[in-house]
Each structure stands twice: as structure tokens, then as C-alpha cells.
Amino acid sequence: MSVKSEVSTASILDKACESALLHQGGEADVYELVCGEDLYALKWYHSGCSFEDAVVGRLKHLNIPGLYRIRESGVRDNTPYLVYDFVDGASSADIPAMPVPVALNLLRQVVHTLDALNKEDIHHGDINPSNILLCKSGESLQTLVIDCGIVGPGALAYAAPERFQGKPASEQSDLYSLGMLLFRWIAGVDLLDSGDYNKLAAQALTIDSVDVSSRLYELDCCSAQELSALDSLWKALLRAKAEDRAEDFDELDELLEIALDSIGVGEVTVQTALQKYADEVLAIKMEQKFPIAPKNEFPYRKNGGENKKNTLKIAVLAIFGLILIAMVFLVCVGTKSPDIDETGNLLLQKSRSLESVESGIENQLDSAPDSVPLKMLEDLPTPVSE
Known part of the structure; x- marks a missing residue:
């Protein structure tokens, strides 16, 4: 990296x-x-x-x-x-449990995006609720996938077993994470719950023994018909060995479509459910968004201002240097001119004027001129030696 x-x-x-x-x-x-x-x-x-x-x-x-x-x-x-x-939406990590038809439809959207990404030979590597935003699209909902290419396994509760072993992200590891994501969307809680790296790694390795349907039944968030329709998805996604999971995103999309058909939900019913969910839940979450710190507290130092000031100072000093060189040259050449002391006094006055100009320009750095106007020096007499 x-x-x-x-x-x-x-x-x-x-x-x-x-x-x-x-x-x-x-x-x-x-x-x-x-x-x-x-x-x-x-x-x-x-x-x-x-x-x-x-x-x-x-x-x-x-x-x-x-x-x-x-x-x-x-x-x-x-x-x-x-x-x-910037996207005006809400993180799916901040919303309550979804109705099963809504979760299945939104997951299909994510699958289509990941499939297009996979065709570019890019794998996400950190699929979790925080990295899926929900946005209003007309009267429906649209998913937006963010934060691809993280270094490391990503959110541990959603990481495939092989990711704990240091293997790179793949289509198969993303499929596993999608299974964890679907459970979270439906249940409102994570399937694996531990803040310890080693414990989560061990749980991921034994994921085949977890009865996901029983967990959902205990949480009372699905009907019997929905539990039956979802069972094939857990078997295709939440498997410890990559080769035991669905072959690719296309197969998963087919399984999601079959699951929707199994619970008797048509396209019109799904869109109605999405609209209702967006109106009742997402709108409230979006209205609650606000900065958690005072505005204009940038986490970084902005570049540009100091460089302009330094450039301006150098330019002014260069002009003074050129003037002094010209004066020395003219003194050596010699022509009739006012007294050198008088010239020095006038030069001092001009330098004070230039300092005032510099101060004014620094307050308007974005429109700073490339050079100091030379008209200010037009009345400066040229000294010579007697």
C-alpha cells in the first residue's frame, strides 16, 4: 500500500x-x-x-x-x-429492523452494484451497515455503497473467516459479509456479538453450526413463511469455507428473487413497502442529522494563505533591491540631480507607502497583484554624485 x-x-x-x-x-x-x-x-x-x-x-x-x-x-x-x-442519506447502521421484503429488495440493489464492481476486478472488502447508505429516490429507496478498498479485514462482525487469516478481499468474502448484513437489517442486531478479535475469528470459523432461523424466530421479527424463504440464503452465504458459498453475485441475485416470490411479494408490493419504510423511518433519521461539533473546525491545516504572503513579501523585497541597484548605478554614471539625502528621505517615504500597500494586499490574498504598482515611484528623483 x-x-x-x-x-x-x-x-x-x-x-x-x-x-x-x-x-x-x-x-x-x-x-x-x-x-x-x-x-x-x-x-x-x-x-x-x-x-x-x-x-x-x-x-x-x-x-x-x-x-x-x-x-x-x-x-x-x-x-x-x-x-x-456528499450524499443526502442515512447510514443503514442507524436505522431499526427492516421488514423482510424491504431488506431483500435493498440487498438486491447492493448485489447489482457489487457485481458491476466485480467485473472491474475490484472487491469491496468491508461490507457492513455503516458502508451502505439509504437515500430517497422519488418515492422509493436507493442504496449507495461506500468505502471500498480498506486495508485489513474491515468490520470484524461482518468479516469472512479467511479475512481473519490475512487473505485479500474476494467475491466470496463479500458474499459472506452480505449474509451478515442481511441478518442485521432484518433482526436489528448483529448475528455475531463480541468486541474481541480472537473470539470473533473463532465464531466465524464455526458459523456453519449457527442456526440463523432459530435466532430470528427468538427475536420474533419474521413470519414462518419468511423464515422458510430466508433459509436458502443463509446456506448460500454464511459458510466458513468460501467454496461452500454461492458461486457468484448472479446466483445470489437469483436466490433473492426466489425468496421474494416465496413470501408472495410482487414488485408493486415491494415498492409500496419501500415507500412506507422511507416515509416512516428514513425521513425521521435524515431530519435528526446534525453536526456533532462546531462548524469550521477543519481537521487539517489548509494550504495556500501563507504561501501567498511569503510570495508577496519576496516580491516587495525584490523591488526594493532593484531600486537600490538602479540608484547605485545612476550614482556611478552621474547626471545632475537633487541632493542624495533628499532622495533618501523620499525613498523612506515610498517604502512606508509600500508597507501600507503590502498590509492591504495581505487582507485580500486571493486577489493579490503580481507586482507593486510602479507609479508610486515615478516622482522619485535620481541622485548622482557632485
């Missing part, structure tokens, strides 16, 4: 005029950046966390429906960061 350590002077970070902290996560904090009429999301990684630079570099050139658009990446103040288009 090699994240670029320098950013362009045209960085979105430096163009931002407002900032607001929206979310504090385990691997990074998320900020809203305002750049004129454009809104961006900034993911500011914590120490020890980062992203796979090769994956992010490829994502910048892709425009896949249901996938976020990365606009910039790099390192600022020794901290990796990502900038992507």
Missing part, C-alpha cells in the same frame, strides 16, 4: 470554506465540506488506518450506479484521507 504523501495546491481541502464533523467511526471521522455550491464528504482516517491506494486510484475513474464517486485521495498532516461526493 502506497498512499501519496503530497496533495495538489488545487486540493478540495483547501477550497473548502466550511466544515462540519458528522460522524466519528472506529477507523475514521467523516466531515461535510462546503465548497461554494458543491458539497463533499471527507473521510479522515485515524492513526494506523488507511485505504488501498491501487483500488482507490481505479475507483476514481469509475461511474457505477449505486457506488460512491471518489473525487480526491492522499495524505495531509501525515493522515490518509478520501474526499467523495
